[in-house]
Amino acid sequence: MIATIPAPEAWIRSIGDLKLPPETDRHLQDLMDRNNDGLLQPAQKQELAALAAWSEEVSLLRAEALQLLGQRPA
Numbered sequence: 001m002i003a004t005i006p007a008p009e010a011w012i013r014s015i016g017d018l019k020l021p022p023e024t025d026r027h028l029q030d031l032m033d034r035n036n037d038g039l040l041q042p043a044q045k046q047e048l049a050a051l052a053a054w055s056e057e058v059s060l061l062r063a064e065a066l067q068l069l070g071q072r073p074a
Contacts, residue, residue, distance in 0.1 A: 015065035018058050028055060 020028065031048040034040050040048065066073055 009069075012065050012068055016062055016069060016071065018062050018065075020055055020058060024051065025055075028052065 019025070028048070028051045031040065031044060031051065035045065035048055063073060
């Protein structure tokens with residue numbers, strides 16, 4: 001059974017605005033580029049996996065919030 005709870009629109013909008021911090025996003029991109037070039041050490045591969053999972057979760061949360069607001073991602 002899925003429960004429905006009320007939430008303030010401002011809170012949902014704030015979730016829709018979530019993004020990785022710019023420095024973290026740049027670091028993730030750098031790790032992805034270096035991974036494509038085969039230059040990552042095992043610890044860096046673990047970091048890449050964790051950051052990619054975090055980025056995906058943020059994207060999914062944003063998408064759900066925007067859907068509730070009847071908006072599309074920009």
